[in-house]
Amino acid sequence: MADVMTAPAGAKASTGALMEISGLEAWYGxxxxxxxxxxxxxxxxxxxxxxxxxxxxxxxxxxxxxLVPRRSGSIKYEGKEFVNARPDVIARAxxxxxxxxxxxxxxxxxxxNLLLPPMVRPGGLPLDEIxxxxxxxxxxxxxxxxxxxxxxxxxxxxxxxxxxGARFLLLDEPSEGLAPVIVQQIGRTIRELKKRGFTxxxxxxxxxxxxxxxDRHYVMEHGRVVDMVANEDLxxxxxxxxxxxxx
Amino acid sequence: MDEIFGIPAPLLFGQLLLGLINGAFYAMLxxxxxxxxxxxxxINFSHGAQFMMGAFVAWMLxxxxxxxxxxxxxxxxxxxxxxxxxxxxxxxxxxxxxxxxYGLLLTFGISLIIEGIFRNQYGSSGMPYRIPTQLSxxxxxxxxxxxxxxxxxxxxxxxxxxxxxxxxxKTRLGAYLRAATENAPLVQAFGVNVPRMITLTYGAGxxxxxxxxxxxxxxxxxxxxxxxxxxxxxxxxxxxxxxxSILGSVLTGFGLGIVEGLTKVFYxxxxxTVIFIIMVIVLLARPAGLFGRA
Ligand SMILES: Nc1ncnc2c1ncn2[C@@H]1O[C@H](COP(=O)(O)OP(=O)(O)OP(=O)(O)O)[C@@H](O)[C@H]1O
Ligand SMILES: [Mg+2]
Numbered sequence: 001m002a003d004v005m006t007a008p009a010g011a012k013a014s015t016g017a018l019m020e021i022s023g024l025e026a027w028y029g030x031x032x033x034x035x036x037x038x039x040x041x042x043x044x045x046x047x048x049x050x051x052x053x054x055x056x057x058x059x060x061x062x063x064x065x066x067l068v069p070r071r072s073g074s075i076k077y078e079g080k081e082f083v084n085a086r087p088d089v090i091a092r093a094x095x096x097x098x099x100x101x102x103x104x105x106x107x108x109x110x111x112x113n114l115l116l117p118p119m120v121r122p123g124g125l126p127l128d129e130i131x132x133x134x135x136x137x138x139x140x141x142x143x144x145x146x147x148x149x150x151x152x153x154x155x156x157x158x159x160x161x162x163x164x165g166a167r168f169l170l171l172d173e174p175s176e177g178l179a180p181v182i183v184q185q186i187g188r189t190i191r192e193l194k195k196r197g198f199t200x201x202x203x204x205x206x207x208x209x210x211x212x213x214x215d216r217h218y219v220m221e222h223g224r225v226v227d228m229v230a231n232e233d234l235x236x237x238x239x240x241x242x243x244x245x246x247x
Numbered sequence: 248m249d250e251i252f253g254i255p256a257p258l259l260f261g262q263l264l265l266g267l268i269n270g271a272f273y274a275m276l277x278x279x280x281x282x283x284x285x286x287x288x289x290i291n292f293s294h295g296a297q298f299m300m301g302a303f304v305a306w307m308l309x310x311x312x313x314x315x316x317x318x319x320x321x322x323x324x325x326x327x328x329x330x331x332x333x334x335x336x337x338x339x340x341x342x343x344x345x346x347x348x349y350g351l352l353l354t355f356g357i358s359l360i361i362e363g364i365f366r367n368q369y370g371s372s373g374m375p376y377r378i379p380t381q382l383s384x385x386x387x388x389x390x391x392x393x394x395x396x397x398x399x400x401x402x403x404x405x406x407x408x409x410x411x412x413x414x415x416x417k418t419r420l421g422a423y424l425r426a427a428t429e430n431a432p433l434v435q436a437f438g439v440n441v442p443r444m445i446t447l448t449y450g451a452g453x454x455x456x457x458x459x460x461x462x463x464x465x466x467x468x469x470x471x472x473x474x475x476x477x478x479x480x481x482x483x484x485x486x487x488x489x490x491x492s493i494l495g496s497v498l499t500g501f502g503l504g505i506v507e508g509l510t511k512v513f514y515x516x517x518x519x520t521v522i523f524i525i526m527v528i529v530l531l532a533r534p535a536g537l538f539g540r541a
Contacts, residue, residue: 087435088438108422
């Protein structure tokens, strides 16, 4: 486990990070989209990836999940290397992914969508707890997945990866395009997940929202991590962030 | 009940039954094509050759090993399905990133090779395959004689289609299949071994064709061209039903078989072309097919 201790430059010294990403590069065909991403995340942390459109946030999550066709560098989870692993192998290690476009299946009803991801480890949330967290999903159990409202689809996309026993969640802009009350509900959900010991890597454009849920924030620009801000320092670093995010 | 619309009842029902039997084969074959197309995005042109292999393997099991119909019904689909698995692993899997057309060309070439091999070995005259004794004879239905084997084919094909449909619509495996048809990478990111699922799905689709081949062996003579003639019509059926719809391909298969049978009664001249005429009309009016989503 000694190698787990060597934190990449630019990140806070971490002892026993659960996930360590270093020098990650990725390509879609000929186009080189990640140019060396360094991130590490301790168990139980909620960490966000901030950055402008096209900075490479989604590509980072997709690379961790093995969904970008060509990648190099290192992605270690629980000390094991996954940078060249297949998506299903990565999922079986306990990593789960909620995509930006939500990925609700139209040919499956809500219950089928919810039960689709197979169990990868023991210790997932039982179904009744999921229904307590997301009561709408129970009411609409028989509806076609894509007939749900945007907010309900987002709930479903998160809910279905909580059952599987995965302890590391990759959430891509769960608040995007949703009404403020729904965003608040998603914020509550993420804090609840943190309480239950899940580790979360969250992509966000909205750092006001990110501030309410996260421990630390990484900033991406042009396919690289360029900065890291602890949540307690966020307000002091607003000018810097505004510059990065152009808001 | 001697005459219906001026047609002798035995003739009418005889043709209806023939239509139903053809429909049973259309349904089973287009079902396999639909399943394969849905998940692999490949138009499996070798489906007819694989149907023919199913019949031939049944014949070979009997001829060389003395293994009869009932075992052939299980063994032939398994063996031919296995050749499908090998084909997918060694060749088809290289084409997924390319256009549909490559898969079509590859499987078309493969079907020519398979048929050539069988023609070379067994000639093209055809081999008889006996109806199993349990299914020989005919029932007197009062208005017509119904050969038991033909009734069996219709019932068994219906059973197979319904079972396949239930598996796809009502089981967990089917949910994986439907989800992967929509978004395979995401299903794989949930931990499902999608490449293996694709291989097995292709194998299952091919096995379905082979199963139809075994059913067909006692009806048509077992010959290397038996698939070619059928598969052209089946592709028209698939176009009419809409590529990728499971239930649609089954209903369209049986429906068009019956339409074809009725045409033989009322306007025999058109019976060979009626399906293609319907295809043209459907393509003009509803290009995605009767059950397809545009
Ligand atoms: N499938 C793809 N093929 C080619 N290039 C892609 C693909 N997906 C993303 N890219 C490119 O990779 C770069 C990073 O995109 P990515 O989606 O990771 O950004 P992002 O930070 O998630 O942006 P957003 O905030 O808009 O979601 C962009 O330049 C984008 O055009
Ligand atoms: Mg994105």
